[in-house]
Amino acid sequence: MNAKRVNAAAGVLHAAQVRGRVTAAGLAADLEAAGLLQSPATAAETERLRARVAELEAERHATNSALAEVTEALRAAEGRADGLAVGRPAVLEPDGCRHCGIPERGHARQWTRAAGWHAWVEPSDGQRLERMRARRAARTEAGYL
Known part of the structure; x- marks a missing residue:
């Protein structure tokens, strides 16, 4: 007799009885679902x-x-760091990925040290706001605004 299997079967039967299963077929179905009738x-x-x-x-x-x-x-x-190309702007798109800043349309699967391989993840509201402020500051500094 295998005590481990007997205890496992007893646990399945007890749970079935608590759920209201009282027929032999119902108890056997629960034992089969638990893989104990193999x-x-x-x-x-x-x-x-x-x-x-x-x-x-x-x-x-x-x-x-x-x-x-x-x-x-x-x-x-x-010459790239954390998945961002050297020629890529230092200011990220406000709606870019939460982990790497790449826009959703061209993201696919990317890798960063912090997040590893990941699909595009929506940025938090705080990230969006921070990115919009950085973009505005960069444009102001460059004389565009």
Whole structure:
């Protein structure tokens, strides 16, 4: 007898009874949904697949870290910092991404040191206001206003 499986089954049955399941079919359905009616071969295959998924997730994280380092090195070699090109204005678009300032239309997936890989995220109201003030100050300084 496997005490761990018995306790797991008891927990599922208790929860089913609390929810009002009293028929044998209802209790069996809850046991099946919890994966407790699997054959030993199926249970072993499930565990093997879960271990493989965990292994692949760890590999993905390692790959993402390596890609981030390579991306950072390439941007440094090109004279870019945090994803912003050298020729790009120092003042960001008010509606640019919260993390990198790139406008939504051309954003796709970007990488920054602070946020990592990310999709466009709407800037906060405070960021918008700060960017609008910086843009106005830059235009005033340049003599456009």
